[in-house]
Every structure is written in C-alpha cells, then in structure tokens.
Amino acid sequence: VKKFLNNPNEVVEEMLDGVVKAHEKYLKPINGSHRALAARSGPRPEKVGLVIGGGTGHEPCFLGYVGKGLADAVAVGNIFSSPPPDPIVQCAEAASGGAGVLFVYGNYAGDVMNFEMAAEIAEEKGIRVQTVLTTDDIASSPIEDREGRRGVAGNFFIFKIAGAACDRGLSLEACAAVTRKANLRTYTMGVALEPGAMPQTRRHNFEIGPEDMEVGMGIHGEPGVTRERIRSADEITDSVMDRVFNEMKAAPGDRVAVLVNSFGATPLMELYILFRRVQQRLAAKDILIEANWIGHYCTSLDMVGASITILHLDQELSELLHHPCETAFLKIN
Amino acid sequence: VKKFLNNPNEVVEEMLDGVVKAHEKYLKPINGSHRALAARSGPRPEKVGLVIGGGTGHEPCFLGYVGKGLADAVAVGNIFSSPPPDPIVQCAEAASGGAGVLFVYGNYAGDVMNFEMAAEIAEEKGIRVQTVLTTDDIASSPIEDREGRRGVAGNFFIFKIAGAACDRGLSLEACAAVTRKANLRTYTMGVALEPGAMPQTRRHNFEIGPEDMEVGMGIHGEPGVTRERIRSADEITDSVMDRVFNEMKAAPGDRVAVLVNSFGATPLMELYILFRRVQQRLAAKDILIEANWIGHYCTSLDMVGASITILHLDQELSELLHHPCETAFLKIN
Amino acid sequence: MQTFENAKAGDIVQALAERIIENRAYLSEIDGKIGDGDHGVNMAKGFGLAAERLKDKDASLAEALETLGTVLMTEIGGSMGPLYGVMFTEFAEKIEAVDAIDATAYSRMLHAGLEGIQSIGSAKVGDKTLLDSFVPAVEAFDAAIAAGRSFAEALEALTAAAEAGRDSTRDLVAKIGRASRLGERSLGVLDAGATSCAIILRELSGGARARLR
Amino acid sequence: MQTFENAKAGDIVQALAERIIENRAYLSEIDGKIGDGDHGVNMAKGFGLAAERLKDKDASLAEALETLGTVLMTEIGGSMGPLYGVMFTEFAEKIEAVDAIDATAYSRMLHAGLEGIQSIGSAKVGDKTLLDSFVPAVEAFDAAIAAGRSFAEALEALTAAAEAGRDSTRDLVAKIGRASRLGERSLGVLDAGATSCAIILRELSGGARARLR
Ligand SMILES: Nc1ncnc2c1ncn2[C@@H]1O[C@H](COP(=O)(O)OP(=O)(O)O)[C@@H](O)[C@H]1O
Ligand SMILES: Nc1ncnc2c1ncn2[C@@H]1O[C@H](COP(=O)(O)OP(=O)(O)O)[C@@H](O)[C@H]1O
Ligand SMILES: [Mg+2]
Ligand SMILES: [Mg+2]
Ligand SMILES: [Mg+2]
Ligand SMILES: [Mg+2]
Structure with missing residues (x-):
C-alpha cells in the first residue's frame, strides 16, 4: 500500500505539525505539546469543559471537532491507541472553567484505562470529572450488553450534543446526562x-x-x-x-x-x-x-x-444539534 | 476494485437522488431534472449568476459549491464527461437575474464544446454570458501554453472568488475579470x-x-x-x-x-x-x-x-476569498 | 448508377448502435490507457438511447441519423456528444431530401459531417483523434468515385481507409484533447475516437452497400 | 539459597527492550489478525524510549523497571501503557529495597505486577489476554519453589509455563478487549499481549537466572 510518508515512525508527529499549523485558528497546543490541544475559543469560566480524545488514524476525529461550541480540548494518542493519562490531564486543566469537566470518548479498554487514570489525577487537582463512554456500534455486542459496545462514528453526534450542552452553560451533571441520552439514541x-x-x-x-x-x-x-x-x-x-x-x-x-x-x-x-x-x-x-x-x-x-x-x-437533542459551533471540520451557525 | 453500488449504469442517477435529498437545504432541481441544480438562495435580480459544472466523479466538485455566495447553479454530466448543452442552458436561465451569467469550468475539450453551445443558446434567449476557463494545472502544459492547461482542484478557489464577486454585485465584466485573475494566480x-x-x-x-x-x-x-x-x-x-x-x-x-x-x-x-x-x-x-x-x-x-x-x-482576492458563503461543502461566515 | 433507398434504412443506425454497445468495454479500455476511460461507456449510453427511440419506428436513414445526432448532442455531453452529435445531424440534414442516395449524395453527407466536426473541434489529421479515421476515409471514397469505381467499391475503399487511419493513430503523439498532456507517452496505443469512428463508418457503409440497387 | 544482585541488573531491561524491538513486526502482525495491529509498534516505541533513558545509567533492576514502567504508563497510552506500565512499576516497587533478590522476593514481585494488571484490567485467565501467559507462569514459579526446586529451576518453569500459556491462547475465544467482538473468529491465532508477555517473562527470568549466585 502506497502512502505519502516521510519517516513512518514519525507519522503522528508530522501529521500533528501539519494540524497545528493548519488549524491554528481553532487549536492551540497545551504547554507546547501537540498531544494535548485546546480550543482557542472554547474553555471559559463557569462553563463545563468538554474533553475528547483517542488514538490517531481517525481524522478528522477527534481533533477536527475542537472549537467554540464543541470540544474544549483533545488528547491525541498514537495510531489506534489511546493517549496516556498525562495529555488527558493537561486537557482537563485547560478545559476547566471551574464548573467541572466532561470526558467523552469511545469505549475501548485502552481508552478507559488511560482516561480513568487521568480522571483520578484531575480530581486530585480539584477538577470535577464526569465521563460518558460512547457505545454506538450496534454490531459490536448484543443489545443486552449495550454498555459493552464500542464507540465509532456516532462519536460525531455525541460530541456535538455534549459540546452544545457545555456551551449552553448546563451543569456538569446535566451535560453528562444529555450526552448519555445522545449516546443511547x-x-x-x-x-x-x-x-x-x-x-x-x-x-x-x-x-x-x-x-x-x-x-x-x-x-x-x-x-x-x-x-x-x-x-x-x-x-x-x-x-x-x-x-x-x-x-x-x-x-x-x-x-x-x-x-x-x-x-x-x-x-x-x-x-x-x-x-x-x-x-x-x-x-x-x-x-x-x-x-x-x-x-x-x-x-x-x-x-x-x-x-x-x-x-x-427529541426536542432537546434537536436543539443541541443545531446549536452553533465552529471547528475545523464542523461549522454550524 | 470493490464499491458500494447497485446498478453500475445508474450510478450517477442514484448518486444524484442522494445528493438532492441530502442537500435540499442548498440545492433544488431545475425543472425537475437532477442534471441541472440551482442554489435555493443564490440567484437574485440584478446579481450576475454563476454557473459551474462538469462531469461527475469529482465530488464534492462541483455540486458541493452551490449556494448563497458561491455558485448559483451547476450542470452535472456523466462520470468524467461534460454535461450536454441543455442542462447548462437551464442553469443559465435559473441563475440569470438580468445582469448576465458567468460560466466557470475546467478547460477540457468536451466541456468547452458543450458550454459554448449552451452559451450560444443562452445568448439567443437574451442572457448575456461570459466564460472563464480554469487552467490551474501547472503540470499539464508549459507556461507558454498557459491557456491550454487543464482546470483541476484550483477550481475550488476560482469558483469561490467568482461566487463572491457575483454576490457582491459586481458587473458581469468585473466578475469575469476578477475570476480570470484568480485563475491566473x-x-x-x-x-x-x-x-x-x-x-x-x-x-x-x-x-x-x-x-x-x-x-x-x-x-x-x-x-x-x-x-x-x-x-x-x-x-x-x-x-x-x-x-x-x-x-x-x-x-x-x-x-x-x-x-x-x-x-x-x-x-x-x-x-x-x-x-x-x-x-x-x-x-x-x-x-x-x-x-x-x-x-x-x-x-x-x-x-x-x-x-x-x-x-x-492580493487585496481584492483576499476579500473575495473571505466573503461569506453557505454551500454543502464550503461555509464561510 | 447505384443508389440505396433512404426510406426504412434507419435499421442501419440500429445495427450501428448494436456494434457500439458490443464494443463498450473495448472502447473504454482503449480510452483508459491514455484518456479517462469513459469513451465506451458514454458512446454505448448515447447510441443505446437512440436505438431505443428508433425501435419499431421504421425510420428512414435520415430520420434515424437525425435522432441519433440529437440524442448525442442533447443528452450525452462529453466530447462525443457534440462531435458525433454534429456529425450525425449534418449527415441527416444532407440526405433528408434525398430518396435514393447515390455516391454524390453520400459524399456530400460525409463532407458535411466532417466539416461539422472540424468547425467545433478544430483538430487536424495527425492530432490522434477520430479525424485520423474520418478524413482518409472520406478522401478514399472521393478518390474511388473520381477514379470511376462503383459506389459499392467506393464504400469498401472508405471502410478500409478508415481502419488504416485508425491503425495509424497507434504511432501518433496526441496533439489535442486529454491525451495530449501525455506527450510521447501517448505513443503505442490506438486513439479511442478513431476506433469508434472506424466502427461507425464500417457499419454505415456496410449497411449502405448491402442496400445498393 | 540462590539470589541475584539488584544493583547493575538494569541491563536485563535493556535486553528486554531489544527483544521487544526485534519482535515489533511480529507482534503487530499477530495483533493485526484479530486486533488493530498496533501492539508491536507501540510496544517497541515504549520499550525503545525506556532503553534510551537507561543507556549508560548503570541502573539497578529496580530502577530500570521503574523507568520502563513510568515510560509506558505516561508516554505510551493504548492498553499496554497502563497494563505493562502498572506491572513494571509494581515489579520495581517490590524489589526496590532488596539488594539480593531471592525466590521469595521474585515471587512477591510477580504477584504484585499481576495484581496491578488485574486491578485495572479485570480480565481473567481464559479471556485470551496476556494473563494467559502471566498467571500460569507465576503459578509454575510458586509451585516449583514449593516443591523445593531451586530459584534457577523455578525460573525455567516460569518461562516454560508462560510459553505454554501463550500457546494456549490459540485455542481460546477472546472474551475481553478488541478481539472479543470477533467471537469464534478469534480462534486459531495467538493473542498479541500473551505473546509479548511470554517474551518479557523469558527475558526477565533468563536475565535473572544468568546472574544467580
Ligand atoms: N477536437 C477534437 N476533434 C476531433 N476529435 C476529438 C477532439 N477532441 C477529442 N476528440 C476525440 O474524442 C475522443 C475521446 O472521446 P471521449 O473519451 O468520449 O471524450 P473525453 O475525452 O471528453 O473523455 C478522442 O479519442 C478523440 O478521438
Ligand atoms: N483487560 C485486559 N487485561 C489484560 N490484558 C489485556 C486486557 N485488555 C487487553 N489486553 C491485552 O492487550 C493486548 C492488546 O494490546 P494492544 O494491541 O497494545 O492494545 P489495543 O488492544 O488497545 O490496541 C491483547 O492482546 C491482550 O493480551
Ligand atoms: Mg490499539
Ligand atoms: Mg471524459
Ligand atoms: Mg474519455
Ligand atoms: Mg492493538
């Protein structure tokens, strides 16, 4: 299989160099790292912060959905691999406006372990964290095991709803609840x-x-x-x-x-x-x-x-879906 | 090569069925035909109409760039084949607001012949037409034969500039001139x-x-x-x-x-x-x-x-590039 | 003097459409080598549509050519829509009023088609296009008649020249159209339009010859 | 009683990293069959990074394991970052204060690592994970010691059991993680984590054995 590549081992770094330059209007590296990117306009005091993330290889997921009205920060892993806890914690800190932070990510063993560790560390730093795992892949487990399913492209909708809920100033609990509803639907x-x-x-x-x-x-x-x-x-x-x-x-x-x-x-x-x-x-x-x-x-x-x-x-999801947002790959106004 | 297909001979028709349903917010069939699609909000009295078009297989070109602030109508051909004159004429009529119509399309023998015939017919119907051929592919001919080059992905920018010029109420001549400049740059x-x-x-x-x-x-x-x-x-x-x-x-x-x-x-x-x-x-x-x-x-x-x-x-192109538009595949505000 | 009847000779166009449809994959394959691979697909679509319209119509050759030309011109697009569209429309126009088509009328028809193509396409012989089949074919026909050959013999000369012309495109560098970007890389393969043109001319002339009285 | 010195035994971790890097393509290939193909790539990245940090450091085994665990945990992500991260960190913690590592300390180390993995991963033996190598290996080690075998012999038993456990995954249906979606389709191929775990345990135990006094 042929690809446009330089050093195959540096592919994620090189891609992120490109991403950070291309989307500087929307994204800024947190503490200089390309593995934790924050929305330029997104996090603000008293707003629940939305942190998303996962492995690379899914572009424009996840980093294309960071910006005003959608995610406040994204943690970026290696190809098909969850990011480690550290960049997730950095995202939580960058996204935090004092009203708590919502983690939304796909239900994969690796992501769960790393995001859970990050959540613990963030809590220790005084940031309240709630988590919603996306599990929209109906083929991945029978309905009885809905919670065991994986999160796939439905992330797009679930992130959008979560981002809108955060942007509208809902409480952390309310943001988590409506995101959970979006995931279930x-x-x-x-x-x-x-x-x-x-x-x-x-x-x-x-x-x-x-x-x-x-x-x-x-x-x-x-x-x-x-x-x-x-x-x-x-x-x-x-x-x-x-x-x-x-x-x-x-x-x-x-x-x-x-x-x-x-x-x-x-x-x-x-x-x-x-x-x-x-x-x-x-x-x-x-x-x-x-x-x-x-x-x-x-x-x-x-x-x-x-x-x-x-x-x-439903009425609520519809309103949140149409709520304005401005990111590299989704703009609604 | 595997593809998602039903009847391979109906692939364009089926695609257009999907397009027309998916993008009904932006596009409407002209006289019921899916081969000539007009912007729902775009054509208006005294505005120069922008008509683009070409073969299919280039999606989101060209139909993804039809809408307010960009193209007013698109003529849709078969795969890699220019549309015939009839849908182009229909587009010209739908796009016409009395101030003339600008045709912008890639420089290919088939497109040139069909669009030229359509231009003649439109002129006979009292619609003033000017044409700008896109020739941005620098590999396709040496610089001495710049006019002989083909139009490729640079279409995206050239359409954008043309659409903005039309939307700003410039005269047909001025729209054609700045589009020509965009093409040359x-x-x-x-x-x-x-x-x-x-x-x-x-x-x-x-x-x-x-x-x-x-x-x-x-x-x-x-x-x-x-x-x-x-x-x-x-x-x-x-x-x-x-x-x-x-x-x-x-x-x-x-x-x-x-x-x-x-x-x-x-x-x-x-x-x-x-x-x-x-x-x-x-x-x-x-x-x-x-x-x-x-x-x-x-x-x-x-x-x-x-x-x-x-x-x-340059200053003018920059302003036109940032001029707002709202289409299925390009939104600027 | 040999002639054939215009009336009911629309069948020739039906047979022509069948040949093109048979050669759909072949023509696209040739086009794919140095072009975009749509020639057979689009030709088959246009000729098929025309054949359908003509079905059970008992059309004259002029009517059938007119239908074919109009379908190509108005519904197919691409390069072939206008080029073959104008050619068949011109063919039709020139024999419209002729009941018994003789060599002079046939030649007039060919020339009108050729001029139509040249007026919109501006290619020349040697550019590696359908003209490399068409032009020598028309010349061979005229030369045969001028040399006193029969209409039937002239039609045979026409077909042979079209096919020789088609084969000549293998050694040409494309000068116009899509393949011209390839420069020397366009050598060694047939031109798709020249190939379809040779098929068209063989079928048309063969149909005429079979009907000569 | 056999022991090996903690000091300077950090070389064992260097050798371990080399083995993992050597097996980069192999481990990703195995993971690709029923997983996402990143196992070898990520493991090699993490172990390579740790090896670089340890270079010319003359580290003790505890220090080296601590470095490796920390690199995996904080810089690698995926499933392996936390799982092997916690394992090596626990390994390091348990032998930190031990100068001469004997079988008891070694067993304590293994158990701590295993518990670490189980506390965050909640997989069981038979689920087709690295536990299918790890658990029988630890059991074999303890059993050998309980049966009065030497430390060296117990290390050999450990390695053999890890590899038998790895091989057993071929006949298991994945119950957890990515491959579990495949159900029966996960049969017939090794588990990637079990394979890397067997490599790790062989190298670690082999290194220990070579240093026994
Ligand atoms: N200007 C022209 N005059 C005559 N024939 C031409 C001209 N341009 C292209 N052709 C013919 O058209 C053929 C290609 O037809 P087709 O594949 O249907 O169209 P396109 O090139 O637009 O895909 C060429 O093989 C050539 O014979
Ligand atoms: N909960 C778990 N407990 C123990 N090992 C696990 C668990 N989940 C996955 N594994 C191991 O992880 C291996 C896959 O590792 P890797 O490919 O690096 O991560 P990922 O599956 O996230 O791509 C599996 O082969 C399995 O042995
Ligand atoms: Mg993975
Ligand atoms: Mg074509
Ligand atoms: Mg072609
Ligand atoms: Mg994997």
Missing part, C-alpha cells in the same frame, strides 16, 4: 470492503476476499463481526437499517439526524448512493431526516468502507 | 499513487507500478504527465512547490491560500503531512498562509493521490 453500523494499512507496515493487517466484505466493522482496522458476501449498496444499507430499526423505537413523525461516513478511501459518490437508500427506508416509516452529514467524519486510515449512523432526536 | 499540481476505477468496470484504467507514482496527475483518472519513482512526502511536496515558485512571482510578505486535496482514497493523515511541508516551504520564503483547506475538495473517484494548490492572493 445513537446507532451506528459499518461495513468494510478492504482493510486499511498502518503507515509503519504499509500492509493490510488481514485480507478481505475479492467477493467478501466485513460487516460490523469498527474503526481500528480490526476485522468486523462477520464476513459476508458482498451485496448491492441497497442490500447492505437495508441490513444496516433493519438492525437500527430493531433497536431504535421510532414512531412515524419522529426526527433523526443521519451520518453516512467514509472509513477513508470510499468516495462521496458511493456515500450518496448509501444515503439515498437510508432516506428511502426512513421515509417509508415516516421518519424525518432533520439534518445529515455525508463524508469523511470518523475514519480508519485508508480503509475502504462506510458506516451509517442514526441519531434519534 | 492559482497553481495546482497533483501526484497519484494508484489510479481510481470507474464504477462501470470496477477496474483500474491502467496500473502504476508498486514503486512508482504518476506526476502531474489530472482529475479524470488518465495517466499523469510523467511516471517517477515514488519519493518521500517532503520530496514530493518540494518538487511541487519548486514548480509553483517557478511560476508564482511571490515576494516576502505576500499572502496565499492553500488547498491540499485528496484525490479520493488518500486520507487526511497524509494530507496533513503534505501540508506541513507546504507550510515550511512558504514560511522559508516569508509567504504567509492566510487560509487553508485540507481534505476532499476535488476528487477523481477513488484515486489514491493528492494535489497541492496555491492561490496567490
């Missing part, structure tokens, strides 16, 4: 046609046969939940939407937000074809798409594939 | 690591050897200008920037806008690594990056590769 499922390749090896971790696809794909290049024969775009979308409808208790007239997300190498053309079917399926149930995003929002290096996320809105 | 060069694949064949048109890259790559999957050994990201960027500096007569203190564009499958991580070097090279010459865009802005299906575009600003 966010449903994602992904399908990969080809795996991505780590810059260090430039090889696929595993191969997907020429007629096959991985269903229930996460965002770390690990194999999906099942391998199936590749089917048409509509059939794939249908199987995702059937799973979503199975869990989402939506009534006619309900409203949703939709994210059709490329895992990296799948182009917009195909995402629109998927969205077309998502829209048809929702319309058939009289469910309204109040807002949609189609593109590269939470990727897995250069993986070929896509995920579909549905956020089941 | 826009420099793009692209490099491909792997070709893309047409949905109808799902095969690469040609192969690039495992150690090779195509330099001077266009956005239609045709081979580039030369084939070279693949080099490091910095070396590639340097060779592009050397070519740019060769033509761009920038003095210390000058300002530019930068676009680092994925051809489709190249992920953000690598684009940031390229941007890092672009920034270093410009900084070394004391040239300031006033604004930058990094991501998928003008693609070639699922091609692996990237292009770098530099817009050499």
Whole structure:
C-alpha cells in the first residue's frame, strides 16, 4: 500500500505539525505539546469543559471537532491507541472553567484505562470529572450488553450534543446526562470492503476476499463481526437499517439526524448512493431526516468502507444539534 | 476494485437522488431534472449568476459549491464527461437575474464544446454570458501554453472568488475579470499513487507500478504527465512547490491560500503531512498562509493521490476569498 | 448508377448502435490507457438511447441519423456528444431530401459531417483523434468515385481507409484533447475516437452497400 | 539459597527492550489478525524510549523497571501503557529495597505486577489476554519453589509455563478487549499481549537466572 510518508515512525508527529499549523485558528497546543490541544475559543469560566480524545488514524476525529461550541480540548494518542493519562490531564486543566469537566470518548479498554487514570489525577487537582463512554456500534455486542459496545462514528453526534450542552452553560451533571441520552439514541453500523494499512507496515493487517466484505466493522482496522458476501449498496444499507430499526423505537413523525461516513478511501459518490437508500427506508416509516452529514467524519486510515449512523432526536437533542459551533471540520451557525 | 453500488449504469442517477435529498437545504432541481441544480438562495435580480459544472466523479466538485455566495447553479454530466448543452442552458436561465451569467469550468475539450453551445443558446434567449476557463494545472502544459492547461482542484478557489464577486454585485465584466485573475494566480499540481476505477468496470484504467507514482496527475483518472519513482512526502511536496515558485512571482510578505486535496482514497493523515511541508516551504520564503483547506475538495473517484494548490492572493482576492458563503461543502461566515 | 433507398434504412443506425454497445468495454479500455476511460461507456449510453427511440419506428436513414445526432448532442455531453452529435445531424440534414442516395449524395453527407466536426473541434489529421479515421476515409471514397469505381467499391475503399487511419493513430503523439498532456507517452496505443469512428463508418457503409440497387 | 544482585541488573531491561524491538513486526502482525495491529509498534516505541533513558545509567533492576514502567504508563497510552506500565512499576516497587533478590522476593514481585494488571484490567485467565501467559507462569514459579526446586529451576518453569500459556491462547475465544467482538473468529491465532508477555517473562527470568549466585 502506497502512502505519502516521510519517516513512518514519525507519522503522528508530522501529521500533528501539519494540524497545528493548519488549524491554528481553532487549536492551540497545551504547554507546547501537540498531544494535548485546546480550543482557542472554547474553555471559559463557569462553563463545563468538554474533553475528547483517542488514538490517531481517525481524522478528522477527534481533533477536527475542537472549537467554540464543541470540544474544549483533545488528547491525541498514537495510531489506534489511546493517549496516556498525562495529555488527558493537561486537557482537563485547560478545559476547566471551574464548573467541572466532561470526558467523552469511545469505549475501548485502552481508552478507559488511560482516561480513568487521568480522571483520578484531575480530581486530585480539584477538577470535577464526569465521563460518558460512547457505545454506538450496534454490531459490536448484543443489545443486552449495550454498555459493552464500542464507540465509532456516532462519536460525531455525541460530541456535538455534549459540546452544545457545555456551551449552553448546563451543569456538569446535566451535560453528562444529555450526552448519555445522545449516546443511547445513537446507532451506528459499518461495513468494510478492504482493510486499511498502518503507515509503519504499509500492509493490510488481514485480507478481505475479492467477493467478501466485513460487516460490523469498527474503526481500528480490526476485522468486523462477520464476513459476508458482498451485496448491492441497497442490500447492505437495508441490513444496516433493519438492525437500527430493531433497536431504535421510532414512531412515524419522529426526527433523526443521519451520518453516512467514509472509513477513508470510499468516495462521496458511493456515500450518496448509501444515503439515498437510508432516506428511502426512513421515509417509508415516516421518519424525518432533520439534518445529515455525508463524508469523511470518523475514519480508519485508508480503509475502504462506510458506516451509517442514526441519531434519534427529541426536542432537546434537536436543539443541541443545531446549536452553533465552529471547528475545523464542523461549522454550524 | 470493490464499491458500494447497485446498478453500475445508474450510478450517477442514484448518486444524484442522494445528493438532492441530502442537500435540499442548498440545492433544488431545475425543472425537475437532477442534471441541472440551482442554489435555493443564490440567484437574485440584478446579481450576475454563476454557473459551474462538469462531469461527475469529482465530488464534492462541483455540486458541493452551490449556494448563497458561491455558485448559483451547476450542470452535472456523466462520470468524467461534460454535461450536454441543455442542462447548462437551464442553469443559465435559473441563475440569470438580468445582469448576465458567468460560466466557470475546467478547460477540457468536451466541456468547452458543450458550454459554448449552451452559451450560444443562452445568448439567443437574451442572457448575456461570459466564460472563464480554469487552467490551474501547472503540470499539464508549459507556461507558454498557459491557456491550454487543464482546470483541476484550483477550481475550488476560482469558483469561490467568482461566487463572491457575483454576490457582491459586481458587473458581469468585473466578475469575469476578477475570476480570470484568480485563475491566473492559482497553481495546482497533483501526484497519484494508484489510479481510481470507474464504477462501470470496477477496474483500474491502467496500473502504476508498486514503486512508482504518476506526476502531474489530472482529475479524470488518465495517466499523469510523467511516471517517477515514488519519493518521500517532503520530496514530493518540494518538487511541487519548486514548480509553483517557478511560476508564482511571490515576494516576502505576500499572502496565499492553500488547498491540499485528496484525490479520493488518500486520507487526511497524509494530507496533513503534505501540508506541513507546504507550510515550511512558504514560511522559508516569508509567504504567509492566510487560509487553508485540507481534505476532499476535488476528487477523481477513488484515486489514491493528492494535489497541492496555491492561490496567490492580493487585496481584492483576499476579500473575495473571505466573503461569506453557505454551500454543502464550503461555509464561510 | 447505384443508389440505396433512404426510406426504412434507419435499421442501419440500429445495427450501428448494436456494434457500439458490443464494443463498450473495448472502447473504454482503449480510452483508459491514455484518456479517462469513459469513451465506451458514454458512446454505448448515447447510441443505446437512440436505438431505443428508433425501435419499431421504421425510420428512414435520415430520420434515424437525425435522432441519433440529437440524442448525442442533447443528452450525452462529453466530447462525443457534440462531435458525433454534429456529425450525425449534418449527415441527416444532407440526405433528408434525398430518396435514393447515390455516391454524390453520400459524399456530400460525409463532407458535411466532417466539416461539422472540424468547425467545433478544430483538430487536424495527425492530432490522434477520430479525424485520423474520418478524413482518409472520406478522401478514399472521393478518390474511388473520381477514379470511376462503383459506389459499392467506393464504400469498401472508405471502410478500409478508415481502419488504416485508425491503425495509424497507434504511432501518433496526441496533439489535442486529454491525451495530449501525455506527450510521447501517448505513443503505442490506438486513439479511442478513431476506433469508434472506424466502427461507425464500417457499419454505415456496410449497411449502405448491402442496400445498393 | 540462590539470589541475584539488584544493583547493575538494569541491563536485563535493556535486553528486554531489544527483544521487544526485534519482535515489533511480529507482534503487530499477530495483533493485526484479530486486533488493530498496533501492539508491536507501540510496544517497541515504549520499550525503545525506556532503553534510551537507561543507556549508560548503570541502573539497578529496580530502577530500570521503574523507568520502563513510568515510560509506558505516561508516554505510551493504548492498553499496554497502563497494563505493562502498572506491572513494571509494581515489579520495581517490590524489589526496590532488596539488594539480593531471592525466590521469595521474585515471587512477591510477580504477584504484585499481576495484581496491578488485574486491578485495572479485570480480565481473567481464559479471556485470551496476556494473563494467559502471566498467571500460569507465576503459578509454575510458586509451585516449583514449593516443591523445593531451586530459584534457577523455578525460573525455567516460569518461562516454560508462560510459553505454554501463550500457546494456549490459540485455542481460546477472546472474551475481553478488541478481539472479543470477533467471537469464534478469534480462534486459531495467538493473542498479541500473551505473546509479548511470554517474551518479557523469558527475558526477565533468563536475565535473572544468568546472574544467580
Ligand atoms: N477536437 C477534437 N476533434 C476531433 N476529435 C476529438 C477532439 N477532441 C477529442 N476528440 C476525440 O474524442 C475522443 C475521446 O472521446 P471521449 O473519451 O468520449 O471524450 P473525453 O475525452 O471528453 O473523455 C478522442 O479519442 C478523440 O478521438
Ligand atoms: N483487560 C485486559 N487485561 C489484560 N490484558 C489485556 C486486557 N485488555 C487487553 N489486553 C491485552 O492487550 C493486548 C492488546 O494490546 P494492544 O494491541 O497494545 O492494545 P489495543 O488492544 O488497545 O490496541 C491483547 O492482546 C491482550 O493480551
Ligand atoms: Mg490499539
Ligand atoms: Mg471524459
Ligand atoms: Mg474519455
Ligand atoms: Mg492493538
């Protein structure tokens, strides 16, 4: 697999050099480190601070969602690896305005361990921390184990809701509660046609046969939940939407937000074809798409594939979704 | 090559179904056709109308740049094929507010023939038309043949300038003049690591050897200008920037806008690594990056590769670049 | 003097469309080598659409060519829409009023099509385009007639010259259009438009020849 | 009674880092099969950093383990940062005050590391994690000592059990972590953490054994 690279071992550092220069309007390094970035306008006194973070290789997740009205700081790990506690603590300190800090991140063993350690240290420093783990990947565990699921592209919506709640001056408890609600109402499922390749090896971790696809794909290049024969775009979308409808208790007239997300190498053309079917399926149930995003929002290096996320809105979530924000990859006004 | 597809022969129609649903906030079909889309808020009396267009396979070009402050209408062709005159004429009529219409599109034989026929028909219908061909691809012809060059990702900047000029109420002649200036001050060069694949064949048109890259790559999957050994990201960027500096007569203190564009499958991580070097090279010459865009802005299906575009600003271009706009893929406020 | 009847000869266009559709993958493959790979796909789309419109219409050759030209011109886009669109429209116009088409009318038709293409495309022989099939084909036809050959023989000369012209593009460096960016790299492969043009001319002339009386 | 000197035994950690760096590609390859492929890359990064810090420091084993644990814990992240971070930190703490490390101290060290891992990771034997190497290794060590074997023999038993435990992961279905999403599909391949843990334990115990007096 060919890539634009210099030293493969410095890929994260070099990317972050670029990020920090490119997005200096939104982001500033905390204490000079590129592994902990704060929003230039975001943290403010008496506002709950929102800290997000995770491994790299998911760009524009997570650093593209830092800025006014969204996250106040992001901790940046190595490729597909949680950041260690130290940058997370730095983020907590930078994001803290005295009203507490909310940690929102995907439910992965590594992230949980590092963010929990960071939360303890932050608490010791007098910063109140609450945590919401994102668990939107409906393929990753049965419904009985909803808390055991992973967080994938639905992060996008959950961060957005959390950021808006913080920006509106809600209390730490209220911010955590509505973020938790958003997480519970966010449903994602992904399908990969080809795996991505780590810059260090430039090889696929595993191969997907020429007629096959991985269903229930996460965002770390690990194999999906099942391998199936590749089917048409509509059939794939249908199987995702059937799973979503199975869990989402939506009534006619309900409203949703939709994210059709490329895992990296799948182009917009195909995402629109998927969205077309998502829209048809929702319309058939009289469910309204109040807002949609189609593109590269939470990727897995250069993986070929896509995920579909549905956020089941209610009045409160809808208001928070439309609350203004200004970040490198999401602007709402 | 695997893709999310239903009927490969209906890929453009299905994509446009998705586009029209997804972006109904910005776009509306003209006379019911998905091949001619007008901005919901854009055309208005006494404003010069901006019509853009071209083949598909370049998403979010061109339809992603239609909306208030940018293009008023877009004509949509088949994959890598100019639209026929009819939808272009429809766009001209929809975009016309009585002050004339500006056509801006890439310099390709097919586009030129179809847009010229459309311009004639529009003139017959009493709509004044002026045309600016984009020719930003510095690799595609020597400097002596600047007018013979193709238009590639620099479209993004040239459309933006044109849209802002129209929105500010400039005359048709003035809009055309400043757009022409933007085109002359826009420099793009692209490099491909792997070709893309047409949905109808799902095969690469040609192969690039495992150690090779195509330099001077266009956005239609045709081979580039030369084939070279693949080099490091910095070396590639340097060779592009050397070519740019060769033509761009920038003095210390000058300002530019930068676009680092994925051809489709190249992920953000690598684009940031390229941007890092672009920034270093410009900084070394004391040239300031006033604004930058990094991501998928003008693609070639699922091609692996990237292009770098530099817009050499002056006061007028800078103001127009920052003029507000609201489209599906570019929002400035 | 040999002629063929315009009326009902619209079938020739149907057969032509079939040939193009058969060659869809081949034409795109050729275009892919030094172009963008859409030639076969777009041609098949346009010719297929026209064939559908003509189905069970019992059209004359002029009507069928007019339909084909209009479909290409108005619904296909790309380079081929205008170029072949104008060519077929000009073909149609020149034989519209002719019931029994003779060699003179046929030549007039070819010339009108050629001029149409040149007026909008401004390519020349040797630029590695469809003109490298078309121009020698028309010249061969005229030369054969001038040399006193029959209409049928002239049609054969036309086809042979078109195909020789097509083959000549292999050794040409593209001077116009997409492939011209490649310079010397465009050597060694056929031009897609020259290839489709040779197919069109063979089918058209073969259809005419089979109908000669 | 056999012991080895804590002072200057920091070299053991250097050797350990070399082994991990050597196995960088291998460990990532294993992780790639049912995980995300970063295990070798991250481990090599962390161990390499620690080795650099220790260079020419003439550190004791406790100091070296402390450095390694701290680097992993604070600079690496992922799952391994905390898990191996806490393990090495606990190792270091338990032997810090011991000049001549005997089997009892060594066992105490192992248990502390194991408890550290379990306190933050909450995995069990059979879940297809590094515990499947670690737990049987510690048990084998204790059992050997209880059976009256020498420290050296117990270290050998430890290594053998760690490697048998590593091999046992091939037939386990992952119950925790990334690979657990795969269910039955996680069968048939080694666990990456169990593999690196076996390497660590072999190197550590081999280093200790070579220094026994
Ligand atoms: N100006 C021109 N005059 C005549 N033929 C041309 C001209 N430009 C291009 N062509 C022909 O068009 C062919 C390409 O057609 P096609 O692939 O359908 O369009 P595009 O190049 O726009 O993708 C070329 O192979 C060439 O024969
Ligand atoms: N809770 C846990 N307890 C013990 N070991 C664990 C636990 N979770 C994961 N592991 C180990 O971590 C290894 C994966 O490490 P690594 O690839 O570095 O991290 P990640 O899974 O975060 O990418 C697994 O092979 C497993 O042995
Ligand atoms: Mg990982
Ligand atoms: Mg084309
Ligand atoms: Mg073509
Ligand atoms: Mg891993």
